[in-house]
Amino acid sequence: MTTSTPAPVLPPNILSIQSWVSYGHVGNAAAVFPLQRLGFEVWAIHTVQFSNHTGYGAWTGTVFPSEQVAELLNGIEARGVLPMCAAVLSGYMGSEGTVGAVVEAVHRVRKANPAALYCCDPVMGDVGRGVFVRPELPDLIREQAVPQADIVTPNQFELELLTGRHVTTLQEALSAARMLRATLRPEGPRIVVVTSLVRDDAPKGVIETLAVTEDGAWLCRTPLLPLDPPRNGTGDAIAALFFGHFLQTGDAGQALSLSMSALYALLDLTHRAGTREIQLVAAQDEYARPSRMFGAEQVG
Secondary structure, three states: OOOOOOOOOOOOEEEEEEEEEOOOOOOHHHHHHHHHHOOOEEEEEEEEEEOOOHHHOOOOEEEOOOHHHHHHHHHHHOOOOHHHEEEEEEOOOOOHHHHHHHHHHHHHHHHHOOOOEEEEOOOOEEOOOEEOOOOOHHHHHHHHHHHHOOEEOOEHHHHHHHHOOOOOOHHHHHHHHHHHHOOOOOOOOOEEEEEEEOOOOOOOOEEEEEEEEOOEEEEEEEEOOOOOOOOOOHHHHHHHHHHHHHHHHOOHHHHHHHHHHHHHHHHHHHHHHOOOOOOOOOOHHHOOOOOOOOOEEEOO
């Protein structure tokens, strides 16, 4: 008598539409590998191909036409696999056409799999640098991408830009996040994750991330490492880590704790190595099981 071998359980699939650099880690080059280490298959569509991130002041490469997003998605759809796409992640969108292409990709994935979740990292600017995308993009992202999102992961500067609210205290951060949360897709979990939160009423020498959901709000605090200049790609990495952990746990507080603990380990290793680029590969064992855990405190 022979016994049949059970079919293997295949990993969930995530469509990630972001920029790509050959050297260093930003965009898909910061998001794909952590998601793979968490156990996801990642279908990456690149919106640009640059030699390195633009923080160096000089780079080579190409911005791809926005039509290429739809063209590549056509090729994926032709394989008959869109119903197996569990989620969509988007980051930097360099043009009006790219915003529309990402939103259309989300619609097409949801048509094939209505349960698919969309995480939008609204990359638009940062403290110190200001807005670093085309002037029309913040409004387009607010009006087109955010209303389709189940999760958004703005940094503090982008939260203020999306809501028109100035944030200096925890209560102001909670109020602005709840205002933004009300604009997300009603059918989804409607989660706002505010990264790089620095407020007047926080302890000294820390940096925080805030997650606001229907069930409450959670705050995770880690030591502030003296990284000067700030390392590019950290926002892309935390968006991917939070999204991945949330897809696995369904718990925003737990996903916040796991993702922030992993990010701290990544940045601590980068700081100790003294490198300009985040040490994404060297820190890989930290993504699923961080060696030092920072808890998420419920604050609302």
